Amino acid sequence: MNLGQFDTKQWAAFCEGDQSAFLTLYEGHYNLLYIWAHRWIEQDTEWIRDQLHDFFIYLWEHRQNLARDINTRSYLLTSFKRYLINNAAKNKLLLKPAVDLELPAEDDASEMEAFTEQFSKVQRAMDGLSPAQKEVVELRYMQNMSLQEIADHKRSSLRTVYNLMHRALIQLKNELLKKNFLFMW
Numbered sequence: 294m295n296l297g298q299f300d301t302k303q304w305a306a307f308c309e310g311d312q313s314a315f316l317t318l319y320e321g322h323y324n325l326l327y328i329w330a331h332r333w334i335e336q337d338t339e340w341i342r343d344q345l346h347d348f349f350i351y352l353w354e355h356r357q358n359l360a361r362d363i364n365t366r367s368y369l370l371t372s373f374k375r376y377l378i379n380n381a382a383k384n385k386l387l388l389k390p391a392v393d394l395e396l397p398a399e400d401d402a403s404e405m406e407a408f409t410e411q412f413s414k415v416q417r418a419m420d421g422l423s424p425a426q427k428e429v430v431e432l433r434y435m436q437n438m439s440l441q442e443i444a445d446h447k448r449s450s451l452r453t454v455y456n457l458m459h460r461a462l463i464q465l466k467n468e469l470l471k472k473n474f475l476f477m478w
Contacts, residue, residue, distance in 0.1 A: 304365050308356045315356075319349050322366070324416065326373050327435075338437070341377075348376045418468040426461035429454055 306314035323345065330341045352359070352372075360368075419427055432438045432446065444454045 301362070304363065305361050308359050308361055310356065315349075315353055318352075318365070322369050323349075325366070326369060329370060330373065330377060331435075338435070344377055344380055345373070347380075348373050351376065414469060415465075418465050421468060422461050422464060426457050426464070429457045430461050430465070433458060 303314045303317060307318050326345055326348075327341065330345065331338075419430065422430065428447075429443055432443045433440070438446065440454050440458065441451055444451045447454065
C-alpha cells in the first residue's frame with residue numbers, strides 16, 4: 294500500500310477505534326519511523342524499538358483526541374520525534390544526532406514523497422529476497438551486526454553468511470537499479 298493512500302478515511306477509522314485501521318497504520322509506518330529515528334538520532338536499536346512500540350500504544354490510547362484532517366506521515370514523523378525527545382529527557386538520556394536531518398517543511402512535501410517512494414522500492418526489493426537473505430541484510434544494516442556476529446547469531450559459518458549477504462546485495466542492486474533507483478548501500 295502506498296503510504297500516502299492511508300490518509301483521510303483510514304486515519305478517521307483509526308481515530309474512531311477501528312483495530313484493522315490501527316494495524317494498517319502500524320504496519321505501513323513502522324519501518325519508515327524506525328529508519329527515520331535511526332537516521333535522526335544515534336541511539337540503541339532496542340531503545341528505539343521500545344519507544345516506537347510505546348508510541349503506537351500512546352496513539353491508540355489517545356486516538357479520540359487526535360485531529361482527523363491531517364497529513365498522516367508528517368504527523369507521525371513529527372509526533373514520534375517529540376515523543377523521543379520527551380522520553381529521552383524523562384530518562385535523562387542524551388540524544389545524539391546521527392546526522393543533521395530535519396523534517397521537511399510542509400512546502401517540501403515532494404521531498405518527503407520522494408523519500409517514501411524510495412523506501413517503498415527498497416521494501417519491495419527486500420520482499421523478493423529469501424528469508425535467510427532478508428534476515429542477514431536486516432541484521433547487518435538494521436541492527437549493525439558484523440558478519441561474524443551474524444554467523445554466531447545464526448549458528449552458521451562466516452562463509453555462509455558472507456555468501457547470503459553477497460547474493461542478497463546483488464539481487465537488491467539488480468532490482469533497484471532496474472527501476473532507475475540510486476542504490477544507497
